[in-house]
Amino acid sequence: MTISLPNFGKDFEKSLDQEFVAPDSFQGFRRAGSHRTKEGLPLFLGGFLELVFDRGSGRLLDKPDIEAIHSIRQLTLMFGKVLVPCSEERVRAAMKSFIECEQEIRTIDARLSEIDYSEFRRVAKVLFGEMLSDLDQQVFDRDTIVPKHGPGATADKLRGNSKYRQSTWPSRLQEHFPMEEFLVPNSSFWGELGEVDLLEPGQEIPVKVIPVPKTLKTPRIIAVEPTAMQYAQQALAERIQDLVHEDDNLRALIGFRYQPPNQRMARKGSQFGRLATLDLSEASDRVSNQLVREMLIDYPHLLGAVDACRSRKADVPGYGVQRLAKFASMGSALTFPIEAMVFLTICFLGIERGLNRPLRPQDVPTFRGRVRVYGDDIIVPVNNVESVVSMLEHFGAKVNTGKSFWNGKFRESCGKEYYAGEDVTIVRVRQVPPTRRTDATGVISYVSLRNQLYEHGYWQTCKWLDEEIRELIRHFPVVLPSSPVQGRYSFLGFETQKLGKALHNPLVRGYVVSAELPNDPLDDSGALLKFFLKRGDLPFADERHLERAGRPRGVDINLGWYSAV
DSSP: OOSHHHHHHHHHHHHHHHTBOOTTSSTTSOEESSSSTTSSEESTTHHHHTTTBOTTTOBBOSSOOHHHHHHHHHHHHTTTTOOOOOOHHHHHHHHHHHHHHHHHHHHHHHHSOHHHHHHHHHHHHHHHHHHHHHHHHHHHHOSSOOOOOOSSOOTTOOOGGGGGSOOEEEGGGTTTSOHHHHTSSSGGGGGGGGGSEEEOGGGOOOEEEEEEOSOSSOOEEEEEOOHHHHHHHHHHHHHHHHHHHHSHHHHHHBOSSOOHHHHHHHHHHHHHSOEEEEEEETTGGGOBHHHHHHHHTTOHHHHHHHHHTSOOEEEETTTEEEEOOBSOOBTBTTHHHHHHHHHHHHHHHHHHHHHTSOOOGGGGGGGTTTOEEETTEEEEEGGGHHHHHHHHHHTTOEEOGGGOBOSSSEEEETTEEEETTEEOOOOOOOSOOOSSTTOHHHHHHHHHHHHHHHHTTOHHHHHHHHHHHHHHOSOOOBOOTTSSBOOBOOTTOOOOSEEOTTTOOEEEEEEEEEOOOOBOOOOHHHHHHHHHTOOSSSOOSSTTTTTBOSSOSOOEEEEEEEEOO
16 A cells, blocks of 8 residues: 555556556556556556556547546555655665765766856856845845754754754854854853854764655655754755745746745646656755855855855764765755755756757746746756756756656646646545544544545545544534634534634534643843844744743644634
């Protein structure tokens, strides 16, 4: 269910793209239609498949059944991304792949010529020159470069409010992120900096490489950054995202926070066939640091700041501390914006081949609505797809051909899938079904699965799930999506079990999520620094933020009377 069926589903998607069933697809599944097992359609889901492909030839029908396409994908892919830890053997294989990827990056760096780097710099300047120049000046002035802490774990194990009491600071940060400006609220607290240890490059804490659940086939590999590095990275990442958003052309070509533009373009690509959707494997791990340096070479202050807050070493389980050739893994705040800029530059290098001339600034607006990068989800014109794929691979990226589509009418981008303009997006199971009410995370996920299936029209499945969920939580009322209650969604509205005495609002008896933040008191200069680093004019969402902070150590569900709306 978690490996074999998803493999079937991926082969089905590739067959849609190729518009025929290849002899080497659907391996492990018996076929019918010929005495040779590699011809014809698989017997498994054969009735559905016959509504999409010709049983004898394996060719795509002129009018394949959209519901059959949706159903095959739902049945085969729904368990492909259950968040369950992989086996130790698969984790070790993923760590080995991480090391091999590093070696490949070094090989590619050595293979790329000065002409390659020169062309890359030129196109990057056409796309980002004005934005990078502005950012370079801002880094020099430091007026708008404001750091911040994220909620996640760090390599030095600081969490929550403890991050505002850093006791170490890499000396590499001093030139562009001096601790006199970044670690204390103002000059009145400079005396406290005597207790901060300046770490020389050899003393720096390496990023901690860890696996997190992705699929049972392979884990996702991320790198947990040290607190100080993450603190500085966030400052630059925020400015990059803001400046891209302020530029009309770049806002149309790159996405950081908003996925619907990619999804709409994927739908148009499936409907009219003029746009291709590309997916990259090991996307962030294959962005060379040398390539990033080439992109920023003409902006010395920005290059210095990016280099200063980039972790140079990683502690890889089974391999020890390794020096990194990649720019950064997932985990760095700069990974997502920087990789998007690198990928967009390489895409336009490929597009340039089709133009048969150098890219000019006035060409860029003509590609709005035809080119867009959101992380490793890339959309380009079908006419340019071969040269773009070739250029991506030339610069070290690995195009995932199993999840890249440009021939048929199937497209996928940013979590949405389409065939011939019709939405065939599926509902995925994310957690193993819970067996007891005390498994709060499992119950929450189970309720979410039920409501997603309801919104997709699987009402008989929901009817069965409702009985299963009632075995876990006896109170399972009908509520609106805006209600805090773990309840059932319905197109018919909500139920009212009694009226609230104060507001006369509809109330139901049900469970709500409770997540208590860890106690983590913060006072003195740390509290003042947290206030100065706050974004926006509104008060903190949690009025007790100086008493508790960080990610909840666990969640629970509590029974009571709550609003149904």
